Amino acid sequence: MARGTEYSFLPKLSSKREVFGLGACLCLIAILLRLGVALHPYSGAGTPPMFGDFEAQRHWMEITYHLSPSEWYFNTSNNNLSYWGLDYPPLTAYHSWICGAIAHSINPDWVSLHHSHGLEDYYHKLFMRYTVLVADILIYFPAIFVFVFGVYRSLSLEDKLSTAFIILVTPSLLVIDHGHFQYNSISLGLAVWAVLASCTRHNLLSCIFFSLSLNYKQMELYHSLPFFFFLLGKALQQREARLAMRSCQVNIKFNFFRYLTIIKYGLCVIATFLICWLPFLSSISSIQQVLHRLFPFSRGLYEDKVANFWCSLSVLIKLKLLLSRGVLLQLCFWTTILSIVPSAINLLFYPTPYRFLHSLVNSALSFFLFSFQVHEKSILLAVIPVSLLAVVHPFVSTWFILVATFSMYPLLVKDGLVLPTWSLSLFFFLSSYLFLPRLSYKMHNQDRRINLLFYVSMGLFFALCISSHFVTPPARLPDLFPVLISGFSCLHFLGFLVWFNYMQFMPQQIGHTYQKYFRLVHNKPHEN
Template structure:
């Protein structure tokens, strides 16, 4: 007797995410035909690759953008041929020298007046690795003391290569993964995602600073992108680890800390209290910091065990001012001294409020009112802390109350702009931090619309403009001009294109309702006014000498113009954060209903008469929603 067979249950097919094939915001279809008209030049380059495998498209993009990085590296770098201190290139080379030839206990103590190490431990480990590899190639590059100010073509090639390799391993890899996650969550297609990838990799400010001026900012920025990508992949613990790595590489990642802290805390409080998630985040964060500090503390203990004859290491000011004495010959004393000295070097509160002519609030205010006049009344670092806290409070409050992953780029940009404008010891290069999340918005659903391209392009153009005095000293005028104009041409931005501000398909009629992605007239005037000012400033800097009594006049004007523009960019990011959070949706709905009730005529239905002169009023909220209200014209009831 045969046993009855159980009915076969087919295996459920894994649900596949369907990618959008639309070309919204990047191309237009001609009516009645299949002809595609790209909105801007970058789309024209990438449209032929539409439908091709990503295994072909992405490597070609990376090769294309990598060539520009190598080309920028051919030009000068910070401090080239300018003894005795040279510049950032020499600082990075010197750290590779120090980490090679001195005990770990001396890394943050060794010859501090000459480019003493003042970045977190992960930078020191990175310098140690690069120095080890470089020493195998040519020991003269990093010989202790005798290599100071060493300049040669082969050393330049090696140092440039370390920047590119580090960037591609961390920044580029994280960016590709982030765009994959973020574009899927926003529902944009592959062509648009590749367009954003090229736009971000061709960002002129990042290339000019890291591959021209010479730094490793993209490593830190790459860890930040990896942290964001982990959130979109619903892996908050990995997000904590990556963000700690960003902090461990450069302390400037603190610009983003309030936003990500508010998001992670908010995700533990809403929609319900999740104690387990909160404890897991706290424990993982502490363990990640411990892992970053472990090699430094282990090296300190190893030096103590080997009984190295170390020179006297003075206690950092925090301990000296409180007359706290430590015995560096004991494990506890050695580790405590090392950690406090590391913190002292990373956070240089002994320096001034700002460094050089930087386009932030304090430098601009100092131009018109000397800040040292305030010192008898309030400490400037404390005043800076007050202003910084107030500037980051909106992004923290919105993200804490509404922890949506889609809000993080806005929150990161708002927080970073607040730090750049008001915090302590800001450099010109710090503008890269708000630029990153702002440029990542190109990957959002509205990212390639005219409005977003205009604002992202404006902020990037303004950032490169404020860096020009620094880049000019490094001999980078030509890369500055080529990359800035190329990026503007690719994305349809001024001064080479006005496609973000003008649409020939829309009628030029006064009172016409705005298109969903169209900029308002005051915004257009504001942007173009700034572009005109930047162009005029370049003419002054090129052909007019400043007064002898004020040799830095053009540089100060540059900083003031940049500060005003960045303040408006901060306001735009914060306003968009509030709008996208939905906190004002009820207000806009109430306003629209109120206007409908205020302007709507109720006499037509009652008297049955046709009104030939009805007026139609279109009310558009900043989010793009429209409400239509009809009012009475001649022969009807008066509007109240």
């Protein structure tokens, strides 16, 4: 609501046309930033023999276009799984197939079987960049706009637009998708569609969208528990069941209908999965092979330096050496479950959109911090729900998103994406401060010490990141700066986990004015 009064320089919008114009301009800025990042190198550019994620995606296009689906996940003479074998679920494979077909029609060399390994070509890079951009604009952009307009209905029009804009320029997603090269905007976009659907009572749609998202990238499992408990909680509530009964014109006090809804959801999920997996259902072994590709438990506890609890703990205790793989797996499993359970149970009893969004953050963060085999990029799964909460917690969301970006800094340095990281972070912080409703207001009015903490944290990150370029670490500790950065980020994430859990349990903490955002969505006066 109250923007910092000193920054009231935006022209007042009076007609629908002007709002449309502002929306178009904000979208164009978001697209331009993406195009700008796309000019920079991608992961593994010019580093044979394995290259990086870019080559992986290109290789998948090659494989899926030339081979039949039965060969996609198997090691055959045409498909060497040790060279970037397909290890994402079927929807990714279909997407690769479509892109591969388009690439083939433009220039067959780009995806020629065997011969195109490690291809690096100006126009091909451009083609790949545009595939990401198209996916982003088709799935992620509308998801965010519909989410903001559908869920935060009580915001003013300008605030809705600027909130959507802030979510769209989240630096971590931009740098990873359009710089490093991945298609996270698809899986995350589908997840946002699912969140939106379930917050606006289109529960079946939500099931379908979430299953699709899960079938695009298995990492979406990080979000699965909140979805499960949210939908289950809603189904179990009397009101939902009563609605179902009324629609059937039956008035019996029998809880059959609530179980019917659950069964409906289940069937929906199963049907979506069956359709996605259709080509792989020929035999049990085929399913097993795909699953084996998706969940490679044979890899280690963590890769590289990730801002994960285990990786940070390894500075003190080398758990990898002390415990066997089986024990480690169990340890990870139980700690993850333990850290999710409170949030999940709370959601089950109070299935409101407010708690649901917080639970998504908590679950993704718990998985990121405590689970087995975590990538730096997985923090994106927490970043997206946090950015969806940007209106509710403007200050903490901004802080979180910046920390998440810096937590990937060593990876981004490796990719040659230092400049985009800094410039996008600066852009994001400044534009949040200017355009995110309430952020400047909040930073002016909250406890000075909290602001100080924020600036100290940012300053330390800045110092760490900059000195990683200019200070040579002692020979005994070659990974000093990556470890410091990930450890420091991990500390932040632990803090954020506690804070978001606390906020989930205490919705009254955000103040009455902002609770109404959610009340409008969920007409029931159930709590907030």
